[in-house]
Amino acid sequence: MDDTATGLANWIDRLGLAEQLGPAGLPTFARGEDGNVSWTDPGTGEPLTPDQLDDLDRLLHQDGDDPVHAVPLALVRLRRLARVRERLLDSEVLDYQGLARRRGTTLNATRFAVHKARDQHALLVVTDAERVVVPAFQLRADGELRPELEPVLRPLLAARMDPWRVWGWLTEPAALLGGEVPHEVAADPEQADVVRRAAEALAGRAARQKQDI
Template sequence: MNQDADHAQLGDRLAQWLEGLGLADQLAAAGLPSFERDLGGVARWRDPRTGLALTAEQLADLDRVLHQDGDEPAHAVPLALVQLRRKAQVRAALLASPWHGYASLAEVRGASENATRFAVHKAAERHALLVVQHEGATLVPAFQLAEDGELRPELGAVLEPLLAAKMDPWQVWSWLTQPAGLLGGQVPHEAARDPEEVAIVRHAAVRLAERAQG
């Protein structure tokens, strides 16, 4: 088998492996070379910096990088790509849940959009409202809001330590809306509705914030 055939075989093997793991779409996000299949189904790998086809040496280096996790390289799984896929899945789920932009929140609050924009900005500065940036838009997750569009009072003390610790807003959104190990599997923002549980939720939030800073 000649060198070109070896190169093509390695490229196809890597592509099939990543497709089988469901990780092919995470390559670009990780800053790694990615591939497209041509009309004949052959994987064509490209350097993300130059756009040029990968050389045999570059492809061999990529193979080593992707198989470096674990004690058995032949059965390794690229953990960084798995983590990126998980992050993408979590973000998709969060984006599918209710949230407001300035216009819709202004309607709920019965205020102007400009006034709402200013109020959201000031509340975020005080660590009194979770605000998430996404593709140039500002999102205000709805779970934290009362019927009038203002922050639920019981969540103020829960949000403050998380936001003051400068945690990733996506992580804060995720933690507050999914079952949390620190709370025995309860969903934090739901548990906080119970006056007997809110102090425990805040304590868990403080511990999480300390981890993020530590």
């Protein structure tokens, strides 16, 4: 068991995926002062049995043509998502208080307005842990939504796309726009319809994927 436990932990470490085990609901490992590795069942908090460890080994190596060197794709996706979220949160975001100051309104009025706009698919709002934030790229100087972004946001949010995915698509170069950044191109009146159609195409694809699940 020790060889399997250590070998599996070393492999996960080399891939840089150790921090993604917990978020994926998988067993996690810790290294003792003696260098031994212990794996813990997330459901019971108990150490993994040899059979459970063998099952985990097979599970993590099941992706790819070569099981020995396969990469656990689900963990890779989680790591990529975590990095995207970190990058997005490094940009300007506003909580309720920050948005209230920008709008010159009370905290309660701002909270109500944010909830209403979110429910009407007219404002991109994300939840980071227990904190609700509004990405600032979509706002004017007075804290209101940039009007050219409303027809872009509405189909994406109405399709119930992950808000983090919407945020990333709007602020990164998009293949549907020839590598242009959607929220920047939307500011050009001559290109606004192009961005809107790209958003509608992405929303339609997302809706179809949900139906297939």
